[in-house]
Amino acid sequence: MNIFEEEIKEQSGALQRFLNNMPSLRKTLLRVASFHPIRIAFFGMGSSLYATIPAVYLLRSAGISADYYDASEALWYIPQKWFDNIDMCIFVSQSGETIEIRKLLDKIRDSKVLKVGITANTKSYVANNCDEVIDIFAGKERALGSTKTHMNSVVASLVLAMFLTNLEDQVKYLMKLPSIVNDSILKASSTVEDLFKKIDVNKFNGSVITSTGFLLGEVYQSALTLNEISRVSALAISTGMLKHGPMEIFSERRGITCFVPSSSVRTLLIKFCQSIVSHAGFIWIMSNGALDIELSPHLFKVETNFDLPEYLQGLIFLPYIQILAYRIRKMKNLEDDEFYFIKKVTMEE
Numbered sequence: 001m002n003i004f005e006e007e008i009k010e011q012s013g014a015l016q017r018f019l020n021n022m023p024s025l026r027k028t029l030l031r032v033a034s035f036h037p038i039r040i041a042f043f044g045m046g047s048s049l050y051a052t053i054p055a056v057y058l059l060r061s062a063g064i065s066a067d068y069y070d071a072s073e074a075l076w077y078i079p080q081k082w083f084d085n086i087d088m089c090i091f092v093s094q095s096g097e098t099i100e101i102r103k104l105l106d107k108i109r110d111s112k113v114l115k116v117g118i119t120a121n122t123k124s125y126v127a128n129n130c131d132e133v134i135d136i137f138a139g140k141e142r143a144l145g146s147t148k149t150h151m152n153s154v155v156a157s158l159v160l161a162m163f164l165t166n167l168e169d170q171v172k173y174l175m176k177l178p179s180i181v182n183d184s185i186l187k188a189s190s191t192v193e194d195l196f197k198k199i200d201v202n203k204f205n206g207s208v209i210t211s212t213g214f215l216l217g218e219v220y221q222s223a224l225t226l227n228e229i230s231r232v233s234a235l236a237i238s239t240g241m242l243k244h245g246p247m248e249i250f251s252e253r254r255g256i257t258c259f260v261p262s263s264s265v266r267t268l269l270i271k272f273c274q275s276i277v278s279h280a281g282f283i284w285i286m287s288n289g290a291l292d293i294e295l296s297p298h299l300f301k302v303e304t305n306f307d308l309p310e311y312l313q314g315l316i317f318l319p320y321i322q323i324l325a326y327r328i329r330k331m332k333n334l335e336d337d338e339f340y341f342i343k344k345v346t347m348e349e
Contacts (some may be wrong), residue, residue: 003336004229004329007147008322010139012182014148018137018155019174025134029163032132035114037087037164042068042157044092045100046224047146051153052092053217054311055161062165071100080107088114092157094141094149096124105129118156120149134160145229147322150221151181151315158311173308177315180306184316188323191302195284198300199255201328203281205232207255208246209321210239211269211314215259218314222257222321230328239272253281259317260287263310273299286317 040059042052052068059066069078071091083089089108093101096119105115105126117130120138127133136152155174162170209222216238223236237246239258250256256276260269270293273283277299285291286302295301304316 002326002330003142004145004147004322005326007141007145008319008326009185011148011151011185011319012178014138014152015155015181016178017139018152019178021135021137022159022171025159028132028134029160032088032114032116032160033163035088037114038064039085039087040064040066040090040164041086041088042066042090042092043071043074043101043104044068045071045098047150047221048092048094048098048153050217050220050224051150052090052157053220054154054214054314055157057214058158058161058167058311059165062167064165071098071104075100075104075107080111083108083111083113086113088116090116090118090157090160091126091130092118092153093124093126094120094136094138094146094153096121096126098126101126102129116160118153118160120152145225145325146221151318154217154315170309173312176306176308177312180308181315181319184304184319185323187302187304188320191320192323192327195300195324196327198297199282199284201331203255204230204234204324204328206235206249207232207257207281208235208237208242208249209257209259210237210242211259211261212239212265213261213263214311215261215314215317218259218318221318225321225325226328229322229325230332231334232325232328239269243272247276250276250279253279255282255284256280257284257286257321259314260285260289260291261310261313262287262289263313286320288313288316 056066056068091101102125115130117126117133119126120136122135134156136156138148138152141149162168209219211219220236223234226232226234258273277283283299288304291301
């Protein structure tokens, strides 16, 4: 079994480990929440950055000014005085040693902003240079391509957002996640095998992944997973932005994967999929809730029915993309360690 496949299957266990350690995190979370920040900035790179997006949207919905930033861009293009207007900076790094995060922490060392680290390594540079640290309890990730650490970073960021917005009662939804993610992984394996019988795998190269709002984090993470694991080029873009120019690529019958949550945007996303079905090479809709949509030789669907808030629903769909990326990698006969340009931790800017 490929190491990446093993780690996909370990995600539900890693989530359960984080949830089991919630009592030990509670004091830290309450201490951070006691600062009552109204201006919050998240920083990360790649998978760690995408993990913050649901939390940012949750904070905004509660009236807190929150945003997420590419740490490398912030390092060069956000001046030090900007941080004087921020109450809290949250640095997300699985290893705690990401070079851009390290340099950014050095840059604001003398700032009064509260620095919070979210990491799997509590002995790391990030942990040692932040005021407060949240351990994601993901364990060691052995393969390239983030699985357990991404999911646990999403949940850790959301837990922090819940405490900051007096939504601690919504932790109950998190308790369902390990079994839900495990169900998704099991269903994804058979679904992807069946999909390959209907779609030429090469059509995923140059395809589009889209959704909106809370699910954008998993849209970007899905594209990254396909890029990194299977060397498939995928465009990650919000559905709204897709309509403002990039739609032209469907003149070449590109494929598209759309995540459809059970939420207020559901009808909008389904309408979009129906409008593009005659132009796309394929449409793969992943929906939480039954889809009243006519299937065709080019339209495929995955239906789930989980009682989760919108900000958690992206984690239902991610295992399907992970399994897809793994299967494509396997078809290409790529070895576990066959990576030319990337390493687990980027140590040079």
